[in-house]
Every structure is written in structure tokens, then in C-alpha cells.
Amino acid sequence: MDILISLIIFFVVLSIIIIIHELGHLIVAKKFGVYCSEFSIGMGPAIYQYKKSETTISIRAIPLGGYVQMAGEEGSDIEGIPFERTINGIKTWKQIVVMAAGATLNILLAFAIFIGVVMARGYVSAPSDPIVGSIVENSPAATVGMMEGDRIVKMVLPDGEEIIPETFDDLVEGMSNYTGGSVIYTIERGSKTLNFVVEPQYDETLQRYLVGFNSQPKVRTIAWYESFYYGAEMLFEMMGQIIQAFGNLIRGVGLQDVSGPIGIYQATSQVASEGLNALILWVGLLSLNVGIFNLFPIPILDGGRIIIVAIEKIIGRRLSEKIQTAIMLVGLVLIVLLMVFATANDIGRLF
Template identity: 50%
Template sequence: MSVIVSLIYFILILSVIVIVHEFGHLIAAKKFGVYCKEFSIGMGPVIWKRQKGETQWSIRALPIGGFVAMAGEDEEGEEEKLEIPFERTIPGIKKWKQIVVMAAGAIMNVLLAWVLFIGVSAYQGQVVIDKGAVVGDTAVGQPAEKAGIQKGDVIVEISQRDTHETINSWTDVSSFLLYNQGEVTLTIERDGNRMQVALTPYQDKETGGYLLGVTQGAGSYEVKDISFLEAVKYGTLEMFDGMTTIFESLGKLLQGIGLNNLSGPVGIYKATAEITQQGWISTIAFTALLSVNVGIFNLLPIPILDGGRILILVLETITRRKFSEKTQTAIMMVGLFMLIGLMVFATWNDLVRLFM
């Protein structure tokens, strides 16, 4: 797939996620009577617009995301010029309503992911149910073969120093190896007996993941036909699995584990280019997972993100005092520098992986 086509997919996917996010803010703001001057798809110069009620709906020249212009937010002096009552601005509504408006974008991202996951499950009409980490073939000269692992062995536990994890699927194995590099100890089950083997996984240059040098055995999974109602169930489980993985990853990052795995825009672009080559079903599933990530990331208590603004509102409610504009600006600047630093670090990781 050409770079241009991959870039178009990348922009479209992120734009859909951002537009849905902003639409969530719009719905909640209108529900609480906040004046919304404009809802735009894209950025830059306006190429199409239509006034519907008090809100202008527009399409702009640059197809990158979108925004909603709410009174009292990033438009100093605009309310007075349009003679908008204070109670119809973001600062003019109750704090709990402001929190709902700020959180609505992330909620819409999660709802989008939920619908997409259900849609993918329903279209496929089948789900793959994990049955364990059963070893298939072992590659000659690779860590698993050297350690004596054989076809049919089942990995039931993996550990490294004080970290132990029970294994229920190959996904568990991959996740553990991603955050715990170096020598690991596998507890394997063979003919009803358990034994432990130590080995050091190697890093795959293409994916950046750490591998044992084995293929997935046929007994690792079961393919099950499902009805639409079951698709709702499995789509929901898929969404919650994605959310759980994100929270676990954030927890590890806070402990300083897996910082070298952090990805930024370059990494997302690379993943998009690879996923879109696998077909539209894989692309939709990837969009769903990315939407969950964006939603949860936006709720992190980092100033300048929705979560940071919610944190300020909560603190103001607890202290029963409003932070001054100077204090809020200082907090937002700290958050901005934190976010920029995080993005620079993540992009550096991406570039290192790309050219290593």
C-alpha cells in the first residue's frame, strides 16, 4: 500500500474518532443549554456551511478532526458581542454539568468502539475463544527449541523475578513479554506433568515484539458460531478487554515499566498502514480499539486534556472556590509541557523502532 493511501486512511480514522468525540461534547452542551456557535468537520478555511438553529454546521478545508465552539470556552469576549447570557456559557452552568460536558467526548468514543466491536462480531458470525497457550511447531535454533519446549506443551504460567502471571491465552504471553524483557521462566504442562524452563525471548525487528520462537498450536483456540444477540455479548467483552488492557498498560507506565513501548503519531500511522492492508474488518476493529484509547487518554488527569479540566472542576467543588485565571493558565501550561514531553518521547520511540 502506498504511503499516500496509508496517510489518507490514517487521517480518516483519526478524524472519525475526533469528530465523534467533539459531537459528544456538542450533545451534552446543548442538553444543558450551552450556546454552541459552530460544529465543524475539519480545520482551516470554511468551504461549506449551513446554519441550523443557533449553530453553524461547517466543513473546513483541512480534513483533520473537527471541533465544537461552545460559549465561554476559548472565545474570550465573543459572548458579550453576541449578547449571550452567562448561564448559557460553559462557566455559567453548574459544575456537575460542566463535568458531564467534558466527559461526554470520551463517553462517545467508548460508545463508538462498542458499536464497532458488536458490528464486527455480528458480521463475522463467529468468535475465537481462547483455550490456552498450546505450543505448535518450534523454530530450529530459537529460544523455545533450545530450552526443550515441544509441540503440544501448554504454557500455564510465566514469571520473571517477583512478577508472576497465570496464562490463559497466547495474548497473555505476548503481553507479559512486552513489558518484561530479558530471561523469563515458563511453567509448562506436558502429559499431565508440570515443569519449568528458563529462556530469553528475542525481539522481532519488524513488530518490535518479543518472541519465543514457536507457532500457536491448534488447541489454543476454538471457533464458535454466534447469533446477533451473542455478538452483542462478545462485542461488549471485546471492548472491556481493550479497556482493561489500557488501564493495565497505564499502571505499568506509572511504575516505569514498558516506557520503551510507548508509541506516538508515527507508531499509530505505522500500525494503521499495516492493519488497513488486512481488510476493512480489521480496519474497523482497529478503529474501535483506537477510539477506546483516545477516550480513556482524554480522561487522564492531565491539565489541557478533558480529564485535567474535570480535575480542576472537582477541586473547585471540594474547596468551594474558583481558581483564578492566572492559576488555571499556569496549570494548563504545565499540562501542555507534560503532553508535549510525552509526545516527543513517544515519537522518539517510534523513530528508533522505525530505523533500528
């Protein structure tokens, strides 16, 4: 794909996600009466401004980022605005809702996209039958003579446990605690019943034992209204994967997979080349990542600001400007270090 087109798509995708995020803050802040002097799309010098009610809507030269300027935030105090119309002048629970609104709208955008993708597709993957779909060349399954179309009716693990599978997932689950030894598969092939003794091989890349056969994909046509259920299912599944991935990073697992702006740009370009549906789904995934990441309790992120507000409520007073500045500086350093590390990973993958 042409580099210029790829860059335009990249900036449009990020702008959509950021605008949605900041719009969440704006809508809820104004709902609670907070004075918002500016809603900015992009950064740098303003190239277009329009004042609607008391809020100036700005489009700025650099199409990356954005912000809502609320009275009471550092550097945005405006003379003549009553304290009760500042972010610090509203009730604590309202402050928390305002701070969480951006991430919430990102998650809702992802949910809406997932619903739309499932609805447009018109079908969902159904649990596959315990039937061999394909055989990996030179795998244990290929060595013993298993074939595509074999129906597995029983699996006996090395400890003697017998599994009578109803779905292919039962076979996968049966192997989840496997650590070594022979596995016996009883299969039906036409009118014949055959037994195969298999020694699964350990895959260093995937860090698990593999037999070497895959399932046969199975789909089910759905009604339009079922897309809401399956969209929610996709949302929670992706949320679980994202949270698990962040948890792994904290433990030092998967650091080599962390991507920064360069990596996201490359992925966006690749996805865009696969078509509009793939790109829309990618917007949903990125929006979900941004939403969840912003709720993490890291100073300078929305989650960190929520923690600070909660602490102030508990101790009954505001933290001093000095302490708040120090906390935010720590958060900024952490984010910058993460971005530097992620960018270094991206550059390393280029060469």
C-alpha cells in the same frame, strides 16, 4: 500501499475519531442549554460553513482535529449570551457530563465496532483443550520428545504441586509463578501414557519461562445476539490492557513502544493493507485509546478539566484565571513533551 491513499485513510480514520469525540461534547452541551457557536471539523481556515439553528458547522482546510466552541470557554465568550447558557453557568454535574461526553462517545464507538466485528465473524475463540498444538523448534518441549496432538493430563511443578488441566489456560496459569526447576508433564498419546521431565528456558525478550509448545486454536459459533456480550468482553479486555499500558508508562516501563503521529500513520497503513475488517477494528481500538486517554487527570485534557471543576465545587469558588492558565500551561507542556518523545521514537524506528 500507495502513500497518497495511506495518507487519505490516515486522515479519514483520525477525523472519524475526532468528529465523534467533539460530537459528544456538542450533543450534551446543547442538551443542557449551553450556547455552542461553532462545531468545527478540522483546523485552519474555513472552506465551508453552514449554520444550523444557532450553531455554525465548519469544515476547515486542515483535516486534522476539530472543536466545539461553547460560550464561557476561554476565548469564546459571546456578548448577549445569558450566564446560565454558558458552560460555567450550568450545574457542576452537568459540566462534568459535558466534559466526559466526548470520551464516552469514543468508547461507545469502540463498543459498537467490537459488537459489529464479532457479529460479522460469527464465532469466538473458546478455551483450548490441554492439547499440544505445535512445538517450537529446539525448545525444551522439542528436546524431550513432546509431539503435536499430545494431550496433557497432569503437570507437576518443582514444589510438588499437581495440576490436572481442564483447559490449556490451566497450564499457562500453572507456570505463572514458576522460577526454576524441572516440570513433569504426563501426556496421553494414543493408547500410551508418557512422562516428560522438562526444564523451561527463560526468554529475555518476553521476560518469562517458556516450555516451547502452543495450544490448538478452538472456536465456537455464536448467535447474533451473543455478539453484544462478546463485544463488551472485548471492550473491557482492551480497556484493561490500555490502562495497564498507561500505568507501565508512568513507571517508566515500555517507553520505547510509545508511538506518535508517524507511528500511528504507519500502523494505520499496515492495517489498511490487511482489509476493511482489520481497518474497522483498528478504528475501534484507536477510538478507545483516545477516549480513555482524554479521561486521564492531565490538565488540558477532559479528565483534567473535570478535576478542576470538581475542585472549584469543593472550595466553593472558581479558580482565578491566572491559576487556570498556569495549570493549563503545565498540561500543554506535558502533552507537547509526550508528543515530541513519541515522535522521536517513531523516527528512531525508521532508521
